[in-house]
Amino acid sequence: MRKTPSILIASTFSVVPTLHAQGNTGDLDTRWEKEVLPLVETYCYDCHGDGIKKGELAIDKYDSISEMQQHREVWKRVRDHLKHQLMPPIDEDQPTADERKKILAWIDDAVFPVDPNHPDPGRVTLRRLNRVEYQNTLRDLLGVNVNVMDLIPPDDSGYGFDNIGDVLTLSPAHLERYLEAARVSLDKAVIPGEMPPPETDLPGKDLKGDGQRSEDGHYLFKSGEAKTVFKPQRAGSYRVTITASGTFGADVAPLMELRIDGKKLKDWSVGARMDKPEEYSEEIRIEKDEPVELTAAFMNDYWDENYPDRSRRDRNLMVNAMRITGPLDGPAPEKPQSHKRIYLERKPGERDDSYALRVLNGFARRAFRRPTMEGEVKRYLQLVALAKSQGEGIEHGIRLALEAMLVSPSFLFREEPQPEPDKADKIHQIDEHVLATRLSYFFWSTMPDQKLMELASRGELRKNLDSEIDRLINDDRSRQFVSNFTGQWLRLRDIPSTRPQEKMFPKFNGKVRDAMRRETEMFFGYIVKEGLPIDSLLDADFTFLNETLANYYGIPGVEGDKFRKVTHTDSHRRGIMGQGSFQLLTSYPLRTSPVLRGKYVLENLLDTAPPPPPPNVPQLEPPSHKGDQRSLREQLEKHREDPSCASCHALMDPIGFALENFDAAGAWRDQENGKDLDTAGKLITGREIHGVDDLRKALVQDHKEEFYRSVATKMLTYALGRGLDWYDKPALDRIVSDTEKAGGNSRALVRAVIDSVPFQYRRGDS
Incomplete structure (x- = not known):
């Protein structure tokens, strides 16, 4: 197992402010005056000095190192243009390779000073789950697949990725959509109260038979049938509901007949207009546990091109959909596994509030991706009490509390508690639950699974990091990393x-x-x-x-x-x-x-x-x-x-x-x-x-080293959810160095990103 650098063994250490990586301010001033300034005057001042400022850049206006450091964005562009030989212009005199290196080295030492022995991990803005992460997290939390992508507004991107904390805002419109998504998902996952009978829904376009099919349904423009074969769970009573509409012929509506295995059971006069279909329902009896054919038949076709009212010359039937509900008799079906996963089995004699608290505590630990804090879950009992006061059962009250949890900041945002959030000079190692969350969203774009959470709760995740990284990569869910990265x-x-x-x-x-x-x-x-x-x-x-x-x-x-x-x-x-x-x-x-x-x-x-x-x-x-x-x-x-x-x-x-x-x-x-x-x-x-x-x-x-650095930059940006800055240079240097030592091994690159100071640590705000 790879060892952590000695400087990082303590869980907390101080950032030592440094002006430069080598020498002191006097050395840098001397180098500027004797070595660098003459080169800058020779190659840059024709366009960016002595009163000339092409591109709004005047290098000679920065008369001290501290002023240069206050305008690092300007000097980053200067550095990049020099490094990539974009400046001086191609038709001007060019510095030699050694002269260019000398200028770049001074800019690094003076304007972008870093101390590899006291690295700065930076900080990440409290990060909202993006749409992909939100949908995946709902799937794994609730145990059901629900497409909520269309309900959530698109995410903004920063630094090339849509998981950047600084751009993942939360507007009132977002919150409203998240609440709707929570309701839609819970409707599929949990069923409070009595379990309804199962339903089979068939769009009209999926029915067999005569006529024509479209997204609107099964269109019968002359007498004919729209039918399906239904396999009942068992013998018993079922309800068939046909959604239908039609056009009148003369003053008579289309006649629709319901049949089972060719035998007529019921007929209706379908007076619903084509733009406003209605439901027509009948309870039937299926005697055997065998497939039956259910048919909606159009019985009274009519066509008269001479009828005075043009809108009533052609009688047709549209079967928009068919729904079979049941069996309606016998014992109620069992609740789905997604429901049982949340609504734990109730203990004999357990009080409503105790049961609700136990259910909500278990859900909150998974939803918030960390142990709950004292009293944090009890406040949700107010919603349970509200539902009960309105005549709802305990399961309905818990369902209301679950909705609230799914729009809680602790669910929507990836919280990373900081012991000293207002002290930028203090760096803390992230706790293991935060590490588990960073790993799972990096590789899977979803919440940590049970094993990650168990290791984090025992304080053993870092001890098992090698095997866990292998497990995360080899899991099918790592396709999310591939597709999203x-x-x-x-x-x-x-x-x-x-x-x-x-x-x-x-x-x-x-x-x-x-x-x-x-x-x-x-x-x-x-x-x-x-x-x-x-x-x-x-x-x-x-x-x-x-x-x-x-x-x-x-x-x-x-x-x-x-x-x-x-x-x-x-x-x-x-x-x-x-x-x-x-x-x-x-x-x-x-x-x-x-x-x-x-x-x-x-x-x-x-x-x-x-x-x-x-x-x-x-x-x-x-x-x-x-x-x-x-x-x-x-x-x-x-x-x-x-x-x-x-x-x-x-x-x-x-x-x-x-x-x-x-x-x-x-x-x-x-x-x-x-x-x-x-x-x-x-x-x-x-x-x-x-x-x-x-x-x-x-x-x-x-250009292999540049390629390694490029992949490391992109991957670390994606893993952290923030853009990289000048103080991240030691971390990138270490990732590139570790990758080179491993012969470019891609697993070594991924591991170096995870071992990096920015991934393992964080500091407070200035």
Whole structure:
């Protein structure tokens, strides 16, 4: 089992404020005056000093380190532009590599000082459950599947994820919707009072027989039948309720007859209009525990095109739905398991308030994901008493209290108690119940299960962290981590909205699009489950395909709808950049986009987001017979002649050009409009590449550490529910270092995120 660093053994330690990581203020001032300022004056002041402030940036206005620290956002942009060689502009004199490193090192030491021996874990805003977490938590808490996604307003995103505490607000509209969702879920999970007889509901469109079917129901436009076969639980009395409507013929309503196994039981004159159907009900007797055929028959069809009233020339019947309730006699059925799970068995002679308190205590421990506090649950007994005062039974009173618990802050928010919340200089290790919650929402997007809670209650979760992480990853619920993390980091959630133009890409369809998303999800999930190097995402020689996607890619030997692991024989398809999901997300409906593809690689795989483009930049158009005859590459090369665009495009364009063999719908091509594609380029580092294979090698050979840091940044952001800041650098350094020591092992990366100070500790507010 991995050992915790000695500095973190105590559960509480003080943050030692430090101005810089190396030396003292005097050393930094000296370095600035003698080493850094001359370089800044040489390479930066032409645009950002001596009275000039392009982009509203004047570096010479910051005359002290403390003032620079007060404007860290400005200096972060300065640092990023220098690091990624966006500044100075590409047509200006450039600092040497050593000079650039010297400036960056000083900015790190002076403006962003960190002390690895006294790390700052930061703090997380009290975090509301997002929609996915809320639905999953309701499912596991109540033991029923209820779709409440449409009831809850969409979540905002921050730092690329929708689980960020700072943006997960709670408005009155949210609270109203959460209360409605709680009621809908409890209606399915618990049944207070007498257990009603079971019901079988059949939409009209699911009935067999004559006529036509639609979402509205089963339409009989001439005499005929709408019927179903019903399997009774046992012999007994049942109620058949038919929801129906119709149109009059002459002055007579349609006649509907109920039959069982062809025998007439009842008929009705259906006077309900088509826009206002009504229920027609009859109690029947089923004598044997055998399937019976139930029929709604239309008996009096009528048509007269000469009838004076046009609205009464055609008599028709619409069977909107059929419901069978029963058996109505005999013993009441047992309550469902979801009900029994909450409403514990009552002890002989147990008083109502004692029983209610015992039920609510058990529910609250699971719903609030922690032990309850003294007196916390007793206040909910007031709702039980209110229901009883209105003539309701004890079970109805408990149901009312459960509703209140499901809109309590302790349920809707992920509480993380802080012993000294107002002291930012005190850091505390999170307790084991909070750790259990962080782990379960990280991997499963839902509440901790019983085992996690039991280990936390015994104070043994950290002792068993290795085995628990393995269990969490190997559990089927870890698919939530795969879909929610990759869905946002790699933007797979955007795939359903991609629409390559049908005429341009006739082989592409919805099944192909869905398969492309599934391919990338299974690919990432397999790498993590098997503990493969995380850089396998870039160059793995395998993927997951079904017949649909394999045929689209031109890969033989894959049959059936089931996805399976397939080894690549074509190097072009290796890694994520060879997958259709990547190509769809980085294209327009009519054409590819080297800029979007380059930006995606920089932003999502290297965490190097280029700045936004200047305003009013015209959109490039694909070459056409009537329009611009120049290729996209030629247009971009012309575009880069503008100095304000050249630096960013020097970063993005060579990456995008290398990927041009993939069209906008993810298929391979060697030509565009009859011309051979030119996929050559030179990366900002000076390395020349020719196509996707060279690009992949460049990323793996020259930028592996940046890739590790990018994945670590995204994963830690997702795990913490907050954006990372300059003081998180020691944590990221440690995660990257541990990953490198493990040969890039993806499990080691995940474990390093969980072991990190920000995941295991928190501090109070300033």
